[in-house]
Amino acid sequence: MLSTLPGLPMFGHGQIEGFTERYGMEFKRARMEEHPNEGLIGGHQYHIAPLLKNRALFAESANFVLYDFWTDSGTVDENVFAYSNRLNDQRALILYNNRYGNTHGTIHISAASMDKGSGQLQQRSLSEGLGIPDDGSVIFAFRDTARGLEYLRRATDLVHHGLTLDLRGYQYVVLLHWRELRSTADQPWDRLCDALHGGGVHSVDEALLKLRLRPLHDALHQAINTSNVHLFAKIASEPVRKAVEDKGTKPATAILADEAAESSELTGKRTSKIPEPCVSPDTVDPRLGAFIEKSQLCFRSALEILSTDSGDVNLTSSEPDPALSYRKACEAMTMAALRLPCLERIFSTDWPPAVRYTLPSNEPGGMLEQTWTPALAWIVLRSFPARGVRVALFDKLQLRSALAEIFSSLGLEGERAWRAAAQIRVLLLQADTPSASIDSAEFWADPDVRWLAGVNQASGKTYVNKEQFEELLCWLQLPALLEIAPQDSDEARAIRGVEAVVSSACRAAEEARYNLETYLSLLKDEHESPSLKDSKSEAPRTS
Secondary structure (H helix, E strand, C coil), rough: CCCCCCCCCCCCCCCCCCCCCCCCCCCCCCCCCCCCHHHHHHHHHHHHHHHHHCHHHCCCCCCEEEEEEECCCCEEECEEEEEEEEEEEEEEEEECCCCCCCEEEEEECCCEEECCCCCCEEEEEEEHCCCCCCCCCEEEEEEECCCCEEEEEEHHHHHHHHHEEEEECCEEEEEEEEEEEEECCCCCCHHHHHHHCCCCCCCCCHHHEEEEEEHHHHCCCCEEEEEEHHHHHHCCCCCCCCCCCCCCCHHHHHHHHHHHHHHHHHHCCCCCCCCCCCCCCCCCCHHHHHHHHHHHHHHHHHHHHCCCCCCCCCCCCCCCHHHHHHHHHHHHHHHHHHHHHHHCCCCCCCCHHHHHCCCHHHHHHCCCHHHHHHHHHHHHHHHCCCCCCCHHHHHHCHHHHHHHHHHCCCCCCCCCHHHHHHHHHHHHHHHHHHCCCCHHHHCCCHHHHHHHCCEEEECCCCCCCCCHHHHHHHHHHHHHHHHHHHCCCCCCHHHHHHHHHHHHHHHHHHCCCHHHHHHHHHHHHHCCHHHHHHHHHHCCCCC
């Protein structure tokens, strides 16, 4: 109140520091040796200092108005101080509950004050005190600087009904940064005001964007849900429903068995038993039609949002019909994803243990939501014809928070949901920037990559966390495995190429003792080795 009432605020010596000694001008120096209370100083810096920077708004009394705080019982709560002030187009409304108990009430009409011109008592309304017009098309946004929240109110509601608030014991409210807003087709402030129901948000501009993005986020949630996760896992675990019967052509599963045996003989490494037949990659299972349709709905919602936005993020497609391009890509990736558990059965021991809970598989006791959910999200978003701008699109459409919310609702708890969303963004980054491979400094400069890999500093050196690094490494192989999955004859050979990349990265990280700079140096040396180049010649790009 000292900082927000008209007049000159007076602070005593030691008041901010929390000193107990009080002395006036006659003392040349302090008589007690005291140390500043850092907590109290911090409180003044957080609560009081910002208000003092706005003293011009509070200092004058010409527009100062003191209000009665009327409770639901029809009485004035004398423990609540409520007042407003104005300076040009700036407005301020302050409330303070000067007792321990909670209270609820409305400020609408001011307390009576003497009019110096007429000598009569007068009362003013809240709208008069704040200069609010009686205009139904105007919506006011204002921020409570004490809580860091923004609110929306219709001008007509403030004019006719005032402002109703709940106040905790000794709570204060400082409402600043008032601005007038008018609804348009692109900025439906009226819809947002009704949707918030008087509640506060950290940013009304961000909340407005989320309101526009709600159809997209809802469609994304409909595509990535528990039902589809379990349906993908169920279909992926079923035997072949349609074999290749052309004369002289082996079924895909027979070729896969041959390649698995060949891989075991050539590498001398343990492989799983010859896999059982997997689903055919020829057509999309009709049961997944709903997933494809919801994915398309998500894409159409994104198109509608981008069509009304003048930003620099545009979808690109070599086909005249972007929707058709999206459907083809989504169907192809869906069919490939169903074969991921089949590929996992012939993985060698080159893979770190993290692959079991990172990529979809039929391992007993595996958490389907942890492995299949991010894979479904990757299918939906990677199918967007947005070459070169996928990360920009991801950020513009606020898909990180949308995915984290979806993942959380499907059982990924706490930070795990946000990590899964970050994993999707990292894959999109690599799709946009082919040079951002795991052995490049560009890749490791990305904040999401550093967070996912547990990058940390110790004794002036940069390290990665072993378990987190291996989990990220396994996840980065998902695009390559989806490229391999549709193949019938070269699956095992192609997987050996992927495993060479994984093995090389794991070996280099271990030799570097998970020192990031040493790791990158070792990988660079290995890539220049002819023998390693030969082992990778058959591998698709994986990271």
